[in-house]
Amino acid sequence: xxxxxxxxxxxxxxxxxxxxxxxxxxxxxxxxxxxxxxxxxxxxxxxxxxxxxxxxxxxxxxxxxxxxxxxxxxxxxxxxxxxxxxxxxxxxxxxxxxxxxxxxxxxxxxxxxxxxxxxxxxxxxxxxxxxxxxxxxxxxxxxxxxxxxxxxxxxxxxxxxxxxxxxxxxxxxxxxxxxxxxxxxxxxxxxxxxxxxxxxxxxxxxxxxxxxxxxxxxxxxxxxxxxxxxxxxxxxxxxxxxxxxxxxxxxxxxxxxxxxxxxxxxxxxxxxxxxxxxxxxxxxxxxxxxxxxxxxxxxxxxxxxxxxxxxxxxxxxxxxxxxxxxxxxxxxxxxxxxxxxxxxxxxxxxxxxxxxxxxxxxxxxxxxxxxxxxxxxxxxxxxxxxxxxxxxxxxx
Numbered sequence: 001x002x003x004x005x006x007x008x009x010x011x012x013x014x015x016x017x018x019x020x021x022x023x024x025x026x027x028x029x030x031x032x033x034x035x036x037x038x039x040x041x042x043x044x045x046x047x048x049x050x051x052x053x054x055x056x057x058x059x060x061x062x063x064x065x066x067x068x069x070x071x072x073x074x075x076x077x078x079x080x081x082x083x084x085x086x087x088x089x090x091x092x093x094x095x096x097x098x099x100x101x102x103x104x105x106x107x108x109x110x111x112x113x114x115x116x117x118x119x120x121x122x123x124x125x126x127x128x129x130x131x132x133x134x135x136x137x138x139x140x141x142x143x144x145x146x147x148x149x150x151x152x153x154x155x156x157x158x159x160x161x162x163x164x165x166x167x168x169x170x171x172x173x174x175x176x177x178x179x180x181x182x183x184x185x186x187x188x189x190x191x192x193x194x195x196x197x198x199x200x201x202x203x204x205x206x207x208x209x210x211x212x213x214x215x216x217x218x219x220x221x222x223x224x225x226x227x228x229x230x231x232x233x234x235x236x237x238x239x240x241x242x243x244x245x246x247x248x249x250x251x252x253x254x255x256x257x258x259x260x261x262x263x264x265x266x267x268x269x270x271x272x273x274x275x276x277x278x279x280x281x282x283x284x285x286x287x288x289x290x291x292x293x294x295x296x297x298x299x300x301x302x303x304x305x306x307x308x309x310x311x312x313x314x315x316x317x318x319x320x321x322x323x324x325x326x327x328x329x330x331x332x333x334x335x336x337x338x339x340x341x342x343x344x345x346x347x348x349x350x351x352x353x354x355x356x357x358x359x360x361x362x363x364x365x366x367x368x369x370x371x372x373x374x375x376x377x378x379x380x381x382x383x384x385x386x387x388x389x390x391x392x393x394x395x396x
């Protein structure tokens with residue numbers, strides 16, 4: 001059974017029809033939130049960052065939230081294959097102490113243990129991430145506003161109830177409760193960090209320079225699921241407030257790539273101009289659609305092919321459709337039928353912590369079986385890249 005599915009937006013598909021998929025074509029690699037689901041992408045990450053992307057030289061923007069931010073930060077380390085293997089092992093084997101009579105550990109305990117893991121993982125290596133010669137890291141966190149501006153046992157649940165109701169009416173209304181904060185790799189001459197590879201007209205956004213002083217806090221904030229971990233406060237260089245999981249605002253990185261603030265390294269600007277002039281994207285020559293100023297395909301290893309905007313949109317199926325913002329995107333995802341062959345007939349997920357309880361060995365065994373099987377994804381991608389079959393690409 002085939003494991004890998006490839007979906008592409010119209011501009012990306014037009015390009016690959018003529019040129020296939022080359023490492024020099026890639027300008028952005030997004031990485032979704034989703035907790036343990038991201039484990040299934042380990043072999044793809046190691047192939048892309050260890051073997052394939054190093055064949056080119058252009059800058060590449062890595063954009064992530066939650067586990068996606070952890071994956072992308074790790075990809076910036078020297079010897080990314082070994083570092084990504086270490087990340088997978090650390091994530092699979094994580095264990096938390098559950099008090100008697102409780103179903104889950106206290107948020108303070110999880111936050112403390114997670115902070116220790118980050119310190120162990122990145123201690124003495126933050127400069128490797130921030131000074132990578134090619135990769136520009138963008139870590140997304142959600143900053144609470146008004147009643148969510150600080151963590152409180154009563155106000156916080158009420159605030160998230162308000163956020164849920166507002167988001168159900170209109171995604172932009174969520175900005176009254178939470179704003180997107182992007183912590184970006186430093187770049188000389190830019191106080192806020194490397195230019196964003198996406199526009200910010202879609203949602204309330206701030207950008208903050210990522211530094212050794214705020215790296216650990218920013219990454220922990222991006223992974224701090226409300227009520228599972230504590231919010232992170234007082235992040236150096238960032239506005240005051242409570243910072244939570246970046247997946248709240250940007251669950252699957254459904255970002256405005258076609259309104260890039262970095263037109264030199266993102267192809268969508270030319271696509272947008274042609275669209276405005278009434279020219280059909282599918283009819284444009286690939287050279288015109290991709291522009292002449294550099295790489296820019298959005299190459300997205302993902303655990304599903306739908307790109308959901310925010311975590312609160314998970315149940316809002318009408319927001320799971322592709323939009324023009326994803327015209328330059330190529331999604332690499334597991335086939336749902338192949339997923340049925342994994343332990344428990346699903347991807348690893350946070351419910352496994354409850355399902356297996358304190359039987360860490362059983363959960364670890366199931367997760368390792370899934371990540372081992374996922375090597376098929378990377379093998380199939382490597383084979384497809386050598387002999388591209390455009391007929392296998394589905395429209396995103």
